[in-house]
Amino acid sequence: MVYWNYxxxxxxxxxxxxxxxxxxxxxxxxxxxxxxxxNPLTPAHESVESLxxxxxxxxxALEKETLTYEED
Numbered sequence: 001m002v003y004w005n006y007x008x009x010x011x012x013x014x015x016x017x018x019x020x021x022x023x024x025x026x027x028x029x030x031x032x033x034x035x036x037x038x039n040p041l042t043p044a045h046e047s048v049e050s051l052x053x054x055x056x057x058x059x060x061a062l063e064k065e066t067l068t069y070e071e072d
Contacts, residue, residue: 043055
């Protein structure tokens with residue numbers, strides 16, 4: 001089973017400081033993390049209602065453990 005969800009990730013910036021963002025994290029079999037989006041997400045939608053729905057789903061990431069973004 002392959003799926004994804006939103007997660008908070010911390011990532012070093014060019015000044016050596018951590019920045020936190022919401023990323024789309026993809027999982028493979030046995031719930032192992034397979035990858036994530038390269039950049040944090042910025043939601044944009046065709047209506048306020050659909051934007052609200054997306055932001056609500058993104059907020060669930062705050063309830064999960066923060067992940068560390070690892071560069072290749």
